[in-house]
Amino acid sequence: MIQQLLFVLTLLVFGYFLRRRILQIRNTIRLGRQVPVTGPVAQRLRNMLLVAFGQKKMFARFIPAFLHLLIYIGFIVINLEVLEFVIDGLAGTHRIFAPFLGSLYSVLMNVFEFLAVGVLVACAVFLVRRNVLRLPRFWSAEMTSWPRLDANIILITEMVLMLAILKMNAADQILQQRDAHYTPTGKLFFSSLFIPLLEDYSTPFLIFVERFAWWFHITGILGFAIYITYSKHLHIFMAFPNTYYARLEPAGYISNMPVVTREVKTMLGLQAEGTPAEDVPAHFGAKDINDLPRTSLMAAYACTECGRCTSECPANLTGKKLSPRKIMMDVRDRLEEAGRNLRAGTKGLDDGKTLLDHYITREEINACTTCNACAEACPVLINPMEIIIELRRYVAMEESGAPPAWNAMFQNLETNFAPWKFPAADRFNWAKEN
């Protein structure tokens, strides 16, 4: 009974923190510009199903894709067991599904154990790749101590949680022979290997071990759920909306600015659509997160910091400061900062800082070749280039601050209608020459 009450209390505390955190994230994303979502819903759902649920883009690199798939399936399937945990915890029962499922139950338990071991192995390999083999994409400049620690915390926590399940099952199997309260599960493939280690202990101690592992696992999972909202691991949820809202246009398309269309049409004496007052932004392009579309902000929370984008970026590969992953991490950091400011009841975004300059420098955005390698590489359909273009727009149009060579190119375009300083009259000379 005490355990049940404690469990209810645990769930309530968890629910409170989770809800608070979800609202925080929602509110920061809402700082962004609302953009219309166009294109067929069916195609969006298809993207979500293939890319987020089906992990399609992961398979461009087979080894990490396979290991990731193990953890992913493990996560989904073991959550079924968590459901049982929650019901047991509330009802004070033990393995409530077992009587209903009969012999299938022990099959399922064995499947869970295989998955748990799969997750253990995959996490271990990932830890080795990150910390021993030191894959370059996990050690580049923006991978400072926190992002590296974050990744390790997640992997280690997942391993500890899986060990807790195995340990709990081991103690449970011994208790099954000593006490009728413990529903028989039959011999479980992996946890039974731990039985010799525990067998000699007294029943009360084993009950303690089993309970401790149970509580450890469930509070661990709940705590982990809160933790990930502060971590790159949030991609396990955000990948779904992000792939749904990902743009459907050909990758080469850069979003149109209807406000500019209206102004230019008026200048050219063409019929301009829409009233001028409608959705006119404070300024052109983006200086801070509230100038960016909400989809870009959501993408920042969906980013797994995997660095696939950066590892394909021609600018980054040749030593330029630009890293598309850093762009996404900066947006997220700025979002979190703005969220903290707002909650502290202070200035919100008016804290003397902006995304441009305080997080992302001009040198970075000026290095982008708009080659789309980052978007192509991203396993959750993030497009860092869209953010880069928005920042460039601010610099070029609000500050006339583009690099001098670009300003010269603009001038050529205005006077000669070509980016170079050649007279328009010479445009057709190619046909006369040989």
Place this chain on the structure above:
Amino acid sequence: MKIPTLSELTAKGQSPDILFWVGCAGSYDERYKRVTRAFARILLAAEIKFAVLGTEETCTGDPARRAGNEFLFQMQALNNIQLLNGYGVKKIVTACPHCFNTLKNEYPVLGGHYEVLHHSQFLQQLINEGRIKLTDANHYQGRKITYHDSCYLGRANGVYHAPRAVLQALEADLVEMKRCKSRGLCCGAGGAQMFKDAEKGNKEINHERTEEALSTGATTIAVACPFCMTMITDGVKAKEKEQEVKVKDLAELIAEAQGLT
């Protein structure tokens, strides 16, 4: 070369089947003008009813948009659309992937709806239809050619096959670079980088890419974009390989195999 312009044809009450959009590099860049002429020769030889805009053509606005100057882009775009719509243009072919992308993807929301082809696609069609006769096909037979994917053709628009199909028609030995197709490495010139120096780094992007192309052992690097042409040609020069390795556009390779040069 006698190249029909749209204004001449219109004055005669005629209209072409297709507009050849030359682009700024194709009009002004010494090296790419040769590509423009090669492609025009192919069109003439295939008796395509085409025209160009001549001095009426202006930049699509691509570099302005990518450098962040949306005003300038839209000025260019809306003026061009007025011109094209005024002539009733339906179909466009261009040898520049940047023009191709802008005309095809970015003009429709501004009121310009055209069927837009890149010259690699058009060449592939002509080859398939038997309208290009490769009389001098031996020219490249069995020779090692590697193809450098232009970002604005490949990743931006998914055109990976057409350029390769054109090269296959030459019966050349097509060797792929390690980073090719959707993983092809940029030449370094996109996103208006063509018009400024690279930011500080430890290597030029075009050198990185050229090294990769050279490592295939190909004696010809085929490109399909004026900016890639400049960047890879510079890269080959920097590696002092310009004697052994040639950088050629698809249209030039076809024109040579047709004996049109």
